[in-house]
Amino acid sequence: MTKEDKLFNKNILIAIDESDNSRRAVAYVGKFLGGLPGFKVTILHVIPEPEEDYFPTSAEKEKWLRQYQQKIDTLLEESRQHLIENGFSPDDVGVQSTLRYCPSMAECILSERDKTAYSTIVVGRQGISRSEEFLFGSISSKIVQYAKSCTVWVVE
Amino acid sequence: MSDIPSKEALSQKISRWLPSYQPTSRFRVHTDTSDFYQVDYDDVVILNNRPYLVRHNAREGRFGIDDEVKFWVKRAIDLEDGSRKIIKLVFYERFMSRIGDIEFECFRSPGKEARILKLVNGHKNFMHGQSVQDEKNNVIRILDFIQGKTLAAHVEDMAMDHETYYYEVFPDILKNFFECVQAIRLLHENGERHGDIRRDHILIDRESGNYRWIDFDFNYRHRENIYGYDLFGLGNILVFFTGMGDILLPDLRKKSHPWLDVLDDADLNIVFHNRVVNLRKLYPYIPESLNRVLMHFSTSANRFYERTDQLLNDLGEVRSAIGTASVPEGPER
Numbered sequence: 435m436t437k438e439d440k441l442f443n444k445n446i447l448i449a450i451d452e453s454d455n456s457r458r459a460v461a462y463v464g465k466f467l468g469g470l471p472g473f474k475v476t477i478l479h480v481i482p483e484p485e486e487d488y489f490p491t492s493a494e495k496e497k498w499l500r501q502y503q504q505k506i507d508t509l510l511e512e513s514r515q516h517l518i519e520n521g522f523s524p525d526d527v528g529v530q531s532t533l534r535y536c537p538s539m540a541e542c543i544l545s546e547r548d549k550t551a552y553s554t555i556v557v558g559r560q561g562i563s564r565s566e567e568f569l570f571g572s573i574s575s576k577i578v579q580y581a582k583s584c585t586v587w588v589v590e
Numbered sequence: 591m592s593d594i595p596s597k598e599a600l601s602q603k604i605s606r607w608l609p610s611y612q613p614t615s616r617f618r619v620h621t622d623t624s625d626f627y628q629v630d631y632d633d634v635v636i637l638n639n640r641p642y643l644v645r646h647n648a649r650e651g652r653f654g655i656d657d658e659v660k661f662w663v664k665r666a667i668d669l670e671d672g673s674r675k676i677i678k679l680v681f682y683e684r685f686m687s688r689i690g691d692i693e694f695e696c697f698r699s700p701g702k703e704a705r706i707l708k709l710v711n712g713h714k715n716f717m718h719g720q721s722v723q724d725e726k727n728n729v730i731r732i733l734d735f736i737q738g739k740t741l742a743a744h745v746e747d748m749a750m751d752h753e754t755y756y757y758e759v760f761p762d763i764l765k766n767f768f769e770c771v772q773a774i775r776l777l778h779e780n781g782e783r784h785g786d787i788r789r790d791h792i793l794i795d796r797e798s799g800n801y802r803w804i805d806f807d808f809n810y811r812h813r814e815n816i817y818g819y820d821l822f823g824l825g826n827i828l829v830f831f832t833g834m835g836d837i838l839l840p841d842l843r844k845k846s847h848p849w850l851d852v853l854d855d856a857d858l859n860i861v862f863h864n865r866v867v868n869l870r871k872l873y874p875y876i877p878e879s880l881n882r883v884l885m886h887f888s889t890s891a892n893r894f895y896e897r898t899d900q901l902l903n904d905l906g907e908v909r910s911a912i913g914t915a916s917v918p919e920g921p922e923r
Contacts, residue, residue: 487699571814
């Protein structure tokens with residue numbers, strides 16, 4: 435694959451979490467591109483691996499991860515169905531969840547993108563206040579800031 | 591566990607520390623500290639075969655609120671050498687904390703504090719101690735007691751006008767604070783956070799004069815910026831000691847203070863909207879370079895600090911501007 439292909443292909447990566455903003459991002463892609471030929475979408479959720487201190491015991495951590503994975507599997511499948519209902523072929527919509535320790539979620543999402551050939555990343559804007567962005571940062575802002583060789587759509 | 595001292599031997603050891611009228615035979619010996627409420631005054635805790643006499647539960651007061659008893663933190667005496675210790679037993683808690691209108695998840699982590707103690711062993715800007723496991727594998731931290739005031743008390747006890755404070759005291763506090771920020775950088779470089787950066791979590795060691803971070807068992811679930819909350823804490827401390835205390839809007843309103851005429855929303859803390867951070871408006875001798883740093887924590891900030899390096903660079907300029915940069919920094923350890 436040439437650099438040109440990587441920049442201008444029709445592969446879309448939608449990074450989602452459980453927020454309404456993420457649902458809007460999926461809905462936007464469905465409405466905007468549903469029924470158009472050639473587009474392939476992967477819906478991604480990066481499971482932020484809790485720090486080793488978060489759970490008193492490894493059994494609690496395992497339980498939490500199992501429950502979280504189930505919830506995310508449901509969310510990803512619902513999002514996939516939404517795109518199919520909006521005109522995407524089932525073969526063109528994939529889902530992916532990956533468990534990673536993420537000091538920066540934006541960097542984790544971008545590194546997932548780097549592994550594959552997506553020319554476009556879609557995220558929902560978190561809609562956080564300036565105070566909140568100051569304290570904890572904004573994933574979408576950071577993706578916009580650090581993304582290379584791809585286009586970023588931030589859905590309001 | 592055959593090395594555990596006999597009750598008679600312990601009784602002899604503790605007699606030195608108890609009033610003469612108190613019988614030395616009535617005490618309990620703990621090797622399992624899981625239920626920290628059971629570990630009471632004048633009990634003995636054995637850790638790594640070493641006996642510690644428990645004296646008091648620690649308390650923590652803040653911002654005028656009555657001291658809160660921390661039952662899992664014991665003031666104690668090492669019965670082998672007579673030194674004072676703080677013994678932190680295991681207490682897991684997870685809760686939602688709130689700053690202004692922002693909610694975030696916090697948790698207490700003995701393991702984190704144990705890791706950091708190891709990392710900062712011998713570092714002049716941190717409390718020191720060791721972690722050991724009791725017989726139920728609880729991670730207990732045995733901390734060296736630090737004699738000294740908190741930075742908060744040091745600043746609040748100033749009995750002088752701000753201008754005198756700024757020229758005579760502030761440069762030394764800034765120099766020491768700079769070292770504290772360097773110390774936090776060390777944590778961040780090693781993937782750790784302090785987690786609870788506050789002005790009463792810096793103790794000024796009476797013996798050495800060093801500023802020392804205490805209490806790093808707190809942690810929080812970060813979102814995008816892993817160190818953002820630590821940096822916010824550093825900013826709050828900087829604003830606090832630059833102003834010789836917080837300048838609060840409610841206090842100014844009570845006094846119908848003339849400063850109210852010059853202050854606007856852009857001059858306030860980005861999270862605590864009742865604290866003034868644009869201190870140069872009130873104290874014009876504060877240099878622009880310092881005020882620029884303060885304004886990074888204001889509602890009008892366009893750029894936020896994400897790393898301690900950024901803050902240290904800017905504070906370095908401030909130190910040059912006010913002439914404290916000539917003080918040798920010395921090694922971090």
